[in-house]
Amino acid sequence: MAELTYRDAVAAGIAQEMARDERVVFLGEDVAAAGGVFKATVGLLEKFGPRRVRDCPISEQAIIGAAMGAAMTGLRPIAEIMFSDFLAVCWDMVANEIAKTRYMTNGQIALPLVIRTANGAGSRFGAQHSQAVENWAMAVPGLKVVAPATPADVKGLIAAAVRDPDPVIVFEQKSLYSMKGEVPDGEHVDQLGRAKVRRQGKDCTVVALALMVHRALEAAEVLEKEHGISCTVVDVRSLVPLDTQTILSEVSKTGRLVTVEENPRLCGWGAEIASIVADECFWDLDGPIMRIATPHVPLPSADQLEDNTIPSVERIVREIRERID
């Protein structure tokens, strides 16, 4: 096992797949010569050359459209959207074209492509560069959606996404790029649609994603040590397909569900999971379902404001302590 940063694990995942399969190509803005604004694709141009690793104009619709056209004619493109907020400028391509084309053509057109994008807050970039929008993608039938929380996961899930025959959006967490972690040596390919139980507890099941997994784990330590509350922490990892089996079985064991979401409250992924649990696990629940999410506001930019807007370890501890016995 080697220790890699999350950003290097991104590049490693892409490189692994490009080396394996000549059909894999990579395009985006400032991704080739400059290695990306988050430096997550450094070295790819050098390794694979300008035919396969391509810098684009500021034309997100063209970038995603080109990926779509290439995918339906035999390539396996990986397209970068620099900040996930910018998915909005090409949302028609993503939500109306890519997501629906296989279905509308009754399976004639296959779209094996990956969209990678930097998601989430923590950089004091303000409301237009800090959103967690994984729920936007989850809401659209025809898209697979993952949001890895660790270097190993980001490498393995990017690889799985590239090999998947359907369009997959990989939400990379901006504030995790510098995080270090063990990544398996050699070829590493993960699986879409699998949650991971990161911690086992008795009193409450906390379901989290990406950055919030780390906060939930920290909070669980505090809750255990300081308040005697023992939490299971499930890292959802994959929103579509969703590993409801793991989630339902973990909630059944503890009788309580808490979601920890970075997205603003309304229609977050936690709402969907809450509604599934409130239906299928209802008789196992010992108390209300709680959602801890960013309040339904655009994100402020100043450091103290931003830190107090997305769920913090302290807030998770406080809310669980106040409401779980």
Added chain:
Amino acid sequence: MAELTYRDAVAAGIAQEMARDERVVFLGEDVAAAGGVFKATVGLLEKFGPRRVRDCPISEQAIIGAAMGAAMTGLRPIAEIMFSDFLAVCWDMVANEIAKTRYMTNGQIALPLVIRTANGAGSRFGAQHSQAVENWAMAVPGLKVVAPATPADVKGLIAAAVRDPDPVIVFEQKSLYSMKGEVPDGEHVDQLGRAKVRRQGKDCTVVALALMVHRALEAAEVLEKEHGISCTVVDVRSLVPLDTQTILSEVSKTGRLVTVEENPRLCGWGAEIASIVADECFWDLDGPIMRIATPHVPLPSADQLEDNTIPSVERIVREIRERID
């Protein structure tokens, strides 16, 4: 009270506000000379002239951007996006600019504008012209969102939206345009953020929106007559602000919640309401929360396929009968 179609009520609502306030202007594609592809804006050009009622190029970003720029400098524009699916081509303008600007500027910029759009299925138009995307808008902090189910409501809520100092998206239901209903004479202005209890029952609270309100009401009749199940039907009307008081109090009375949603399942507005009820009303619930939604697929176009994809009266009856005792 006069009987109007839903489409005429739209025009009446816009006309009422344009007559009242010179700052109200209206723009969109094929909306002026042609009166709109759904004929919902017939007569406005004749009444208010080409200075206030304007045809636009196929440039949704320009249309919504122009509405935004006009709103921040003193006008009160109403912009039409022909089909709600096309919100995706201007989603950046809607979700990143309009929704966030007041907040980011700490209140310096006000955006009193309305976006009207034809939403939903039933016309056999296929997956790119039939979506119910009210949940896309609900998920974005800074947007108010309504979806009227009747001619009276569409007139009154458009008027309320125009008078509101914040951006409001009005989701008009395509398949209701030809529906007739009583509309109050004279000036009619409704209120955002108020749900309506359309029917009172004892066994179960059905929460629905737009077209689904009518299906839920029909289903409730069948359930009562044929199966002895008595349902409350709440018409949500306004997703943001959300009238949680009415919803929570109605659910408390019956002990059961069923949502009926036209949007595809994942992250629909029903998920949000389910999560609120599963938290705040948990101890009043007598059984699982059920969501009846469009399966998580793009919409097929053939009539039989489309009819069997969005929730039908029969499906609502069947699912409630099978699960509510």
Added chain:
Amino acid sequence: MSTNSIGRETRLELYRLQLELRYCEKRAYDLFLQNLVKGTSHLSLGQEAIAAGFGVAMRPDDWTFCTYRGHAHTLARGASMTGVLGELMGRECGLLGGKGGSMHLTDVAKGAMGSYAIIGAHLPVAAGAAWSAQYRGTEQVAVCFFGDGTANIGAFHEALNFAVVWKLPVIFVCENNLYMEYTPIGSVTAVEHPAADRASAYGLEKVVVDGNDADEVYLTAVKYMNRARKGGGPALIEAMTYRHSGHSRADPAKYRPEGELEQWLQRDPVNRYRGRLAQLGVAEATLKDLESDALRKVDEATAAARASSPPSLDGIEKNVWADGGAAWRN
């Protein structure tokens, strides 16, 4: 443009194809009047010369990308007419099994890579297909058809710039029929030719052709497709034409100035082409045969499509994913 260089066989093929497109579109309209076409539909009546000119010029492995006004373009690539009419009627035999409808006709096996119903989206997609051809060195060309109104949307601009910078083998073809839906294009566009007057903004040549002349379209197609195949990059062609019917089935097209339709009917591409063939010495009997063959083909397709059953409801939860299903959970 001298059209002398076109051989007799090609000319007959251009006529045959225009006839099929014409008759099939008329049939689609009849079926709508009989309430057998349930959704919307957008006919290419009057615009057939463009689809035919390109259809004949393209290599079988070239790719067509078109819009909701895509019946003609899809047929021009050799898609099954039964499949097209069946799709319009929402039948099992439809090209898409009833899941796409009139606005989304696709026949990948024939190079008809989809009909796109949201304005502008398919221009970048066509560029992407061209990229893939370039990447693999196949000398395939992507041809992308769109309307005058489409030249005002952002995706047009992005696709054109992108295609030129990457020197992609893609031909963008604007069918300028003078109207967006019901609005005259001149009233919403800053220049006279919404596409051609913008070619220079991408370093491209200005090309305007008579879209009601299949020969002119054909020769233009051959010229720019050959160039693209050889690595010469994209082209933007504006073909002037007119739709004889309304924008979509629901539109009586009352917004047209009096006499405009009549004027254009005199330049009807099918009639004109018949006249030209006659002038060039093609026997009346040959023309009649082509006409009755085309009609028979449409009749047979209609009968087959009508005989097809409605699609099975199982289809609703099929083909969201490559595994054939629609599961979003385990």
Added chain:
Amino acid sequence: MSTNSIGRETRLELYRLQLELRYCEKRAYDLFLQNLVKGTSHLSLGQEAIAAGFGVAMRPDDWTFCTYRGHAHTLARGASMTGVLGELMGRECGLLGGKGGSMHLTDVAKGAMGSYAIIGAHLPVAAGAAWSAQYRGTEQVAVCFFGDGTANIGAFHEALNFAVVWKLPVIFVCENNLYMEYTPIGSVTAVEHPAADRASAYGLEKVVVDGNDADEVYLTAVKYMNRARKGGGPALIEAMTYRHSGHSRADPAKYRPEGELEQWLQRDPVNRYRGRLAQLGVAEATLKDLESDALRKVDEATAAARASSPPSLDGIEKNVWADGGAAWRN
């Protein structure tokens, strides 16, 4: 362009403004090095002549729309420097109370109608403001600044066409600094001048100016703004310039060819302008005074901003709505 027509007062004002912008941007960079500016920031060092030229030419009730690279444009309209630096530092005194940060500077009272951080969006918004001026007959003009890279995004195209068709009083100003983020603009653009070479696609005149010459910018601004005020419609101006530092605070700008920066430093707008004033007979003492005044202003603003406290946490749930709050439910 003959710049003789500019009077002495205006010239001194142009110099004063360029100095303030220069010193304030340098200070912003120093504060970043001291870790007092927490978020990102994009400096206009080297591009001051454009903001100053327009700033001086604009009427107080005209509107500026700019980008994340918007410090200079916001200051040029007279926004409080303390408010700007305070916002960069995330302080209570910031123009936006710390909620927007460097990329969203706005001062509506001064006509600075916002800094937009997603490429292209503000072009249509500026057109909309111009529409409102036209509608109300106020003769206000909207000026919209953006970069070379922005000319390749769809919204650029839509806004230009829209503004011309509606003949709106809006001036689109492309600050061509040769790079998008780290990528040379020429490598991703089909034409040499990303904006000006596209003017004809909207029926507009091609206008390229020396963006490092405040006089030339000023005269161009006056000319096209006057025309727009009188109902003559929009203009598209491409101002050639260069940013002295990296794209954003994190960027060492290593992608630049050797010698390029040095070459442009010789055309530094502030130095050049000083030279011109000296040549025109402005006394050295006058220039020195202007310089020390500007520096003092920056020092005072820095001190005031540093003294300001962090914003109150209450602000998080304020000003989503016009009622001051953030409630999405009752």
